[in-house]
Amino acid sequence: MIITQTPFRISFVGGGSDLEAFYSQSTGAVLSTSINKYMYISSHKFFEEDKIRTKYSQTETVSSVSELKHPILRTALEKFNISGGIEISSISDIPGGTGMGSSSSFTVGLLHNLHVTQNLYASKETLGKEACEIEIDILKEPIGKQDQYAAAYGGLNVIEFHKNGLVTVNPVYLSADNYNALQDNLCLYYIGNQRSASSILSEQKKNTAQADKFKTLQNMVKLVYELRNVLMKGDLDSFGHIMHENWMMKQQLASGISSPLINELYETAMKNGALGGKLLGAGGGGFMLFYCPKEKQQKLDEALHKVRRFDFKFEQEGSKLIHYGNG
Secondary structure, eight states, X not given: OEEEEEEEEEXXXXXXXXXXXXXXXXXXXXXXXXXXXXXEEXXXXXXXXXXXXXXXXXXXXXXXXXXXXXXXXXXXXXXXXXXXXXXXXXXXXXXXXXXXXXXXXXXXXXXXXXXXXXXXXXXXXXHHHHHHIIIIIISOOSXXXXXXXXXXXXXXXXEEEOTTXXXXXXXOOOOHHHHHHHHHTEEEEEEEOOOOSHHHHHHHHHHTTSHHHHHHHHHHHHHHHHHHHHHHHTOHHHHHHHHHXXXXXXXXXXXXXXOHHHHHHHHXXXXXXXXXXXXXXXXXXXXXXXXXXXXXXXXXXXHTTTSEEOOOOEEOSOSEEEEESOO
């Protein structure tokens, strides 16, 4: 059995600039970190050598790869010319559609696992690039490139998206005190309402052609480097303020990013200790992230009692192999 473990991510600023409609004209960038919540992909030999079995939210047993309903599984198995005798299962710490890049963590983890089954080495760069090829180029999902690279590389990074299609991952190195303080001052709340990001991202992609929306994204990219700089200086309160500025800008990119519930939660948080925050992912639902000094977090939790606090830690390893053997 082979098992890979691939992290989810939380993005702080710059989301949307990883769409080709933007970075093909102006360099995009996001600042994000992976967290200790994971997608696990396991594979092992299936006793029927002419069949393929896949287990995710559904179970499929098919005679050929082309019969698989799951588009990512079907495309990845076709890529490796796997015709049968394999069972693949996935287990996730967090449900899909909640803004943490679950589909890309699935794709990266699956590719990592399949490389190992074929006795092939795959670098983090390879995993990020191939995941983008499957999701964006082949399956035509209206998504960007940040999630695939965040899942593959892991850690706290500025990820840049260049006009020629290349992606660079630049680690942000902090002192232990600043790193731990940032982690301790971030509060994550699950607000429910799992959703597909496709419709919001499709509208955002279309809106990028508008001059004002394009300029907003350029300003959000500038915030990425401001955020990196205040982080490295240990000016964490400014980190919170920049997150707030980014959230105000992001809501201008497409309808459906926010909602009356999200606005109410955000306003409540800002009145009860938070200095900034955002909805994770494209919008509509999932998780809300706030920057709130630790000494004010009890007040924040009490004010947001209608939603569930979700504990997490940062993660620095990215996708990795955690089991290889017969057991």
